[in-house]
Amino acid sequence: MKTDLFNYDLPPELIAQHPPERRELARMMVLHRDSGQIEHRRIADLVEYLRAPDVLVLNNTKVIPARVFGHKAASGGKVELLLLEEIRPGEWKVLMKTSRRPKAGDALSLCSGKARATMLEDGELGEAVLKIESDRPLMEILDEEGVPPLPPYIARKEQTPEQVEKDKVRYQTVFAKNPGSAAAPTAGLHFTPELLEALAQQGVSKAELTLHVGLGTFRPVSADIITDHEMHYERYRVSEEAASTIAAARASGGRVVAVGSTSVRTLESIPAIQAAEGSTNIFIYPPYAFRNVDAILTNFHLPKSTLLMMMSAFAGRELMLQAYETAVAEKYRFFSYGDCMLIL
Template sequence: MKTDLFNYDLPPELIAQHPPERRELARMMVLHRDSGLIEHKTISDIIDYLYAPDVLVLNNTKVIPARVFGHKSASGGKVELLLLEEVTEPEGCSHELLEKSASLSQSALSSRSTHHTQTWKVLMKTSRRPKVGDELTLCSGKAKATMLYDGEQGEAVLKIDSDRPLMEILDEEGVPPLPPYISRKEQTAEQIDEDKKRYQTVYASEPGAAAAPTAGLHFTSGIFQTLENQGVSKAELTLHVGLGTFRPVSAEIITDHKMHYERYAVSEEAAKTISNAKQAGGRVVAVGSTSVRTLESLPSIEKDEGSTNIFIYPPYEFQNVDAILTNFHLPKSTLLMMMSAFAGRELMLKAYKTAVQEKYRFFSYGDCMLIL
């Protein structure tokens, strides 16, 4: 199947650059798969479409301020990083380099009262690529990094050393990892603080994501309370959003696209809540593509954790998901392919054409679609 089959025309002005004034003001298209009916609502109207014993499945991953800046220690050349994932066994790194890096860390210990070391997979943007073994200075000098491995398409693995926990430094120096289609010409402190609040779900609790599970951005505690009063249960799982979700498809044939692994965890409590709802005849309503990926990666609905690189595209028979709340996705993306597998490619492209005509706001800070 060709990637171009999932293309559509999108006027640039429909790409949302900022979130709505309030989360509950987001528009919501309702797409009925059985009839093809399309309705135009707001996210607050979701209470009219869910009822007991349905279960809402949420991804509680928390976005970290993963975009950091620095320079090459030797030349002073600028470096921009997107921290993707902390790793314990860096793939592709030589034994000698790991030993050297460990030695550097030990020498740092002698001059520091406390010391913190982590190894991270990153995306790196710089005018001239540093070599393996080169050192970087990050976060206004609050952290140092050693290049352990240089991968493809901007990927790299760095060993990062600091006097304080890295997450503390990121809270001070890091910037929300907004996608490139959101332009921030002036990164004022006020704008950064606003993005830190709004590029995060109200229920985020597990730090580790390099991008937000954006379908969840629209929910408020008030909407959750109303749904609970109606007997709709809620289950939280975790999938830390990384390259597997937002890496664009460059292959002409979709099966040639390589999905990256992303870590997930499903607790015993969440599995029990989902199983109980299914046994009672309720629908499993996945909030966002990451919840879908996790649910469809489970061999059975029970406690589980691991990594998934599942790639869902037509035709695909869904095992655990009955309805999806999702944002509007990029043309030719794996996310649009997933939704096309759920609703049918022709119906999905029709819905997107309607969304353009009705001037819905697209992508991360945009509006959403409830697929029933």
């Protein structure tokens, strides 16, 4: 299957550069797979579509301020890093942007000199492995010096300190708990404590799992044939409590409503609803028979992306592209800070 089959035209002005003033103001397209009907609602209307004993599955990963700046110790040349994953204690897989690549053994100064790094391995497509050391806990330094890892399509002309602080709050879900992501599970950004409480009041249960978002989710597809695309591994964990909640809802006739592609990836990486922990490089594209997901709340995704392919597997490629054409015509806001779609 060709990657171009998942392309669509998107006017650049529809790419959201800032979050909505309040989370609950996001628009929500509702797509009914059985009839093809499309409705235009708000995220607050989610309470009208879910009911007991449905279960809402949330990814409680926490985005770290993973974009850091520094310089090469020898030359002073600037270095920009995106911390992807701590693969061993003190050793980080990163994406590196610099005019001339350091060599193995070269030293870097990071975070205004508060951290030191040594180049261990150079990889492809900007990847590298660094040994990072600091006198204080690195996460404490990142909170002071790091910047939220906003995706490149959020291309603001200026980034003020006030905006950085706002992004630290808004590029994070209200239920984030476990630090480790290099990107937000963006469908979850629309939820407020009040919306979660309203769903609970009508008997919708909640289960939290963890998938730390990395290259597997946001690396673009460059291959012409989608099966030639290599997915990267991402770490996940489904607790006994979460598995029990999801299984109980299913046994009572409830739907498993996955919030975001990362929740879908986690649920579809386990053969049955059970506690599990590991890494997944699952790549979901049409045709695919979903085992553990009955409905999805998701944002609008990049053309030719693995995320759009996943949603096309769930709703059908032609119906999904029709929905996206409608979203463009109705001027929905796209991507991380944009609006959302409920697929039933």
